[in-house]
Amino acid sequence: MTTGDTPAVHIEALDKTYPGQPGPALSGVSLDVARGEIVVLLGLSGSGKSTLLRHINGLETPTSGTVVALGQNVPELKGRALRDLRGDIGFIFQQFELVGPLTVLENVLTGTLSTLGGPRVGIWTYPKAKRLRALEHLDRVGLLERAYQRADTLSGGQQQRVAIARALMQDPEILLADEPVASLDPESSSQVMALIREIAAERGLTVVCSLHQVDLALGWGDRIVGLRAGEVVLDTSTDGLSREQVMEIYGRVATSTGELAAIETELAEVREQLLTEELRKNARDDLDRNFADEEPA
Numbered sequence: 001m002t003t004g005d006t007p008a009v010h011i012e013a014l015d016k017t018y019p020g021q022p023g024p025a026l027s028g029v030s031l032d033v034a035r036g037e038i039v040v041l042l043g044l045s046g047s048g049k050s051t052l053l054r055h056i057n058g059l060e061t062p063t064s065g066t067v068v069a070l071g072q073n074v075p076e077l078k079g080r081a082l083r084d085l086r087g088d089i090g091f092i093f094q095q096f097e098l099v100g101p102l103t104v105l106e107n108v109l110t111g112t113l114s115t116l117g118g119p120r121v122g123i124w125t126y127p128k129a130k131r132l133r134a135l136e137h138l139d140r141v142g143l144l145e146r147a148y149q150r151a152d153t154l155s156g157g158q159q160q161r162v163a164i165a166r167a168l169m170q171d172p173e174i175l176l177a178d179e180p181v182a183s184l185d186p187e188s189s190s191q192v193m194a195l196i197r198e199i200a201a202e203r204g205l206t207v208v209c210s211l212h213q214v215d216l217a218l219g220w221g222d223r224i225v226g227l228r229a230g231e232v233v234l235d236t237s238t239d240g241l242s243r244e245q246v247m248e249i250y251g252r253v254a255t256s257t258g259e260l261a262a263i264e265t266e267l268a269e270v271r272e273q274l275l276t277e278e279l280r281k282n283a284r285d286d287l288d289r290n291f292a293d294e295e296p297a
C-alpha cells in the first residue's frame, strides 16, 4: 500500500500498439492522477480512452512505458498480486454487465467474489456480513426496495446504480468508469454521474471516467484529459474551462463537419438542377405528346 502523497495513478510515456493494428492506440501518454481526484477522459471514438483505462488495472499490457497504480508497477503484477490490485480498483462499464436473470442483491454480491473465491449460487451462499453490506450499498444507491427483483427488470439508470453498488462491494480506492452513461437518457445520465460524484466524495475515491458528453464532463469532473488518436491533447482543470476550448479536442471533426456542410450544399444545388432539368424534359415530352396526339388540321 502507498503513502497518502503518492499519486493514485502514475503513467509515463505509455505506448500501446495492438497486434495487427497499423498505428498505436496510445502514444507517449503521461498522466498523474492525485488521490481523490475526479478525472474525465474525453475524445472521439477510437481515441484510446478505454485502452488507457484498461492499462490502469492491468487488463492491457503496455508496448512500452510505465503504469503505476496505488504504488504498484501494474505490468509487472501477476496472479494473486494482480488480483489484489484489481480488488482495489472498481470498474463500471457502459453496458452495466449485470447478470440479468439474477436478483439485484446477488449481482451486488458478485462484487465480492474476488475475496471469497467463486463461483457461488444463491444469496444464502454468501456470508451474512456480506449480505448486509450489499443491502447497505443498495440503500446508498437508492435501490434497497429492488433487492430481490431480477436485475433485467430494472431501467438502464437503475442497472447502472446496481453496477455502482457492486463496485462498492470491493471497497475500492480507485473507480474506473468506461462511458458509464453512454446508453442512458440525459436525465438518468446526470443522476448517475451525480451519484458517482457524491459517493467518491464520501469515500475519498479517485475516479477516472471516460465520457462522450462535453457539457456533462465540464460540470462533473475536476479535470479533463483530452485524447486524440492516442495522444493527450488537453490536460487541464475544469475551473474556468470553456466548451469551445474543450471542443478543440475534436478539431479534426469540426473541419470535416465544415467540409461535409459544403459538400451537402453542393449536392443540394446539383439535385435542384437535375430536378429542374427533369421537369423541363417532362414538360417537353408532354408538349411533344400533346402535339403528336393532335389531329392535323
Ligand SMILES: Nc1ncnc2c1ncn2[C@@H]1O[C@H](COP(=O)(O)OP(=O)(O)OP(=O)(O)O)[C@@H](O)[C@H]1O
Residues within 6 Å of the ligand: 018, 019, 021, 024, 025, 043, 044, 045, 046, 047, 048, 049, 050, 051, 052
Ligand atoms: N483489443 C483490441 N485489439 C485491436 N485493436 C484494438 C483493441 N481495442 C482497441 N483497439 C483499437 O485501439 C484504438 C483505440 O480504441 P479504444 O477502444 O481505446 O478507443 P475509445 O476512445 O475508448 O473508443 P470508444 O469511445 O469508441 O469506446 C482503436 O483504433 C481501436 O480499434
